[in-house]
Amino acid sequence: DQQVKQNSPSLSVQEGRISILNCDYTNSMFDYFLWYKKYPAEGPTFLISISSIKDKNEDGRFTVFLNKSAKHLSLHIVPSQPGDSAVYFCAASGVETSGSRLTFGEGTQLTVNP
Amino acid sequence: GAVVSQHPSRVICKSGTSVKIECRSLDFQATTMFWYRQFPKQSLMLMATSNEGSKATYEQGVEKDKFLINHASLTLSTLTVTSAHPEDSSFYICSARSPWLAGGGDEQYFGPGTRLTVT
Numbered sequence: 001d002q003q004v005k006q007n008s009p010s011l012s013v014q015e016g017r018i019s020i021l022n023c024d025y026t027n028s029m030f031d032y033f034l035w036y037k038k039y040p041a042e043g044p045t046f047l048i049s050i051s052s053i054k055d056k057n058e059d060g061r062f063t064v065f066l067n068k069s070a071k072h073l074s075l076h077i078v079p080s081q082p083g084d085s086a087v088y089f090c091a092a093s094g095v096e097t098s099g100s101r102l103t104f105g106e107g108t109q110l111t112v113n114p
Numbered sequence: 115g116a117v118v119s120q121h122p123s124r125v126i127c128k129s130g131t132s133v134k135i136e137c138r139s140l141d142f143q144a145t146t147m148f149w150y151r152q153f154p155k156q157s158l159m160l161m162a163t164s165n166e167g168s169k170a171t172y173e174q175g176v177e178k179d180k181f182l183i184n185h186a187s188l189t190l191s192t193l194t195v196t197s198a199h200p201e202d203s204s205f206y207i208c209s210a211r212s213p214w215l216a217g218g219g220d221e222q223y224f225g226p227g228t229r230l231t232v233t
Contacts (some may be wrong), residue, residue: 030130032220034221041205041227041229043120043207043208043209043224043227044224045224046116046221046223049220049221081153089158093220100224101160106157107157
């Protein structure tokens with residue numbers, strides 16, 4: 001039962017343009033969402049998070065949007081840079097469901113072309 | 115801040131031997147540490163959750179006698195793969211969480227991972 005899904009395994013964008021990575025979830029008890037970036041043979045790096053009481057959180061070039069009614073979140077990166085090329089995982093947690101455990105999506109490989 | 119280290123980064127061992135992987139939170143005290151496994155082109159699979167001073171909670175399908183987890187202090191957790199077999203070859207990643215870090219959410223901070231190859 002995949003509770004967190006990233007339906008696009010890959011995304012390719014031009015440098016300077018916007019990258020939009022999408023994530024859907026099924027468990028309505030999730031109340032905290034996170035995005036991680038991962039390079040090959042390295043551990044994931046925390047990027048940005050959002051609580052379910054918000055619908056937007058911004059940190060520099062990264063913005064996360066949460067649509068609770070649609071059970072959908074997205075990560076916007078603008079402007080995209082070649083160094084952003086990596087696998088991006090969304091993750092979700094909920095005190096009622098799993099305590100501090102995170103449920104990860106399958107990941108989306110982002111490639112930013114110079 | 116929130117740096118997590120893992121040692122070793124890469125290990126090759128013979129089938130039947132045991133391997134210990136260390137996970138340390140370098141600049142914070144981790145109340146909870148997690149161990150993940152990642153297969154090529156797949157997502158992170160949570161193996162177990164450990165709280166300092168108590169027994170680890172293993173995910174369904176993970177053999178607790180094979181993957182021994184010890185969380186003896188607030189900065190150190192170890193994963194020992196016992197009687198390793200080639201199918202245990204994988205990328206093992208630990209993460210740490212602390213409610214005292216800024217943000218206070220469920221952020222986990224990951225180590226760089228350990229590549230285990232069993233021959």
